[in-house]
Amino acid sequence: MFIAGGLVLIAACTTKSKIEITHVTPTVQTKSRSEPIFYNGKNYQLDYSFNAAQNVFDMKVAGLGPKLQKDATNIATSSLAYYACPDGQRGRLVGVPAYVDGKWVLQAKCA
Numbered sequence: 001m002f003i004a005g006g007l008v009l010i011a012a013c014t015t016k017s018k019i020e021i022t023h024v025t026p027t028v029q030t031k032s033r034s035e036p037i038f039y040n041g042k043n044y045q046l047d048y049s050f051n052a053a054q055n056v057f058d059m060k061v062a063g064l065g066p067k068l069q070k071d072a073t074n075i076a077t078s079s080l081a082y083y084a085c086p087d088g089q090r091g092r093l094v095g096v097p098a099y100v101d102g103k104w105v106l107q108a109k110c111a
Contacts, residue, residue, distance in 0.1 A: 026086025028110050033083055037061075039075050046079050054107070056094050057084065061104040069097050072104030085110035 030050035044063035080091030097106035
């Protein structure tokens with residue numbers, strides 16, 4: 001290689017990268033579901049639908065007694081996180097659950 005006058009010319013790379021970087025915003029899956037849930041060795045029934053007006057999921061958990069509010073909340077929020085929430089989000093209870101006609105009725109959202 002010959003250097004004239006102490007200058008070395010380097011050709012710049014002019015090709016564009018073929019890599020595209022996109023950012024996909026995770027979304028909540030708002031499709032209604034009815035699922036059998038196995039929790040603490042027993043089977044329960046979970047039904048939920050998205051309430052767009054309140055931006056929450058209306059949820060019902062069947063198969064638990066009236067004194068098992070904590071279990072109903074755990075079933076609903078963990079199932080919501082699994083089925084509907086984007087990765088890294090959890091199901092969070094909104095308001096207070098109620099025991100109505102043999103089912104726990106509650107609202108939850110992804111947070």
